[in-house]
Amino acid sequence: MRLLLTSAGVKNPSIQNALVELLGKPIADSNALCIPTAGYGHPQGSPAGAWRFISGQSSTPMCELGWKSLGVLELTALPSIGEERWIPWVRETDVLLVNGGDALYLCHWMRQSGLADLLPSLRETVWVGLSAGSMVMTPRIGDDFVGWKPPTGSDSTLGIVDFSIFPHLDHELLPENTMADAERWAAGIENPAYAIDDETAIRVTDGTVDVVSEGHWRLFSS
Structure with a gap:
């Protein structure tokens, strides 16, 4: 799977x-x-x-970029409809656009739905995460x-990548998201970690x- 891990979308x-480079074709x-x-x-969701x-x-x-087609995949619904229905939907798509919110809630439903188990086989699929949609990886x-x-x-969370993410760095509406806050947060994380603002994304291709x-942005080494 190819990853584009953003703080606030494209x-x-x-x-x-x-994103276009990861897709290998126009949006x-x-x-x-x-x-x-x-x-x-999320409490504010x-x-x-x-x-x-x-x-x-x-x-x-994310969704307004001019896709050829756009559908909604609600993970909480998947366990009730059976893998034989939803897995083909995922395999046939080019990109998954994953909203922000609560990363642990998202992680729980990725596991409960079976999507987390499917990810390793989606070698050509692009995952575009937004905030929690990035942090879950x-x-x-x-x-x-x-x-x-x-x-x-x-x-x-899922551990698809080996680094953590502090999103929305220095956002004007989030006074608790300063670089000093990110540095303190990173000190409690045992693995490498990135602090990224809303104009930044992390791209992961074949490792x-x-x-x-x-x-x-800033990289904090473990």
Whole structure:
């Protein structure tokens, strides 16, 4: 699987160019499924927020980029319909667009639905994460980002990549997201960690990691 891990979606031309490179074809020729699930687990999540994400009315560009086709994959529904129905939907899509919200809630439903088990076989699929949709691919999110409490009581996530992510660095509406806050957070994470602002994304292709940015970011080594 190819990953584009963003803080706030496809916010600038550099991130969009990286997405097109990962797809290997224009966005207009690519089929997408969006996953709104994480939003329902966040204290500030709402049905209206899910609608804004799906309809492209949010401030985090994902669904409104001009896809050839766009569908909704709600993870909480998958266990009740059977893998024989939904797995072909996922295998036939070019890109999964994964909304922000609560990373641990998203992780729980990725495991419960079976999507987490399917990921290793999706070698040509592009995963575009937005905030929690990016953090879920890391080993841990850190105590600062624990909201919804999983049955395990842990802050661990899928561990598809070997680094953690502190999103929305220096966001004007998040005074607790300064670089000093990120540095303190990173000190409690045993693995490497990136702090990224909303103009930054982390691209992962065949295990190779690079940062695409028109903003600012920092790597904290373990």
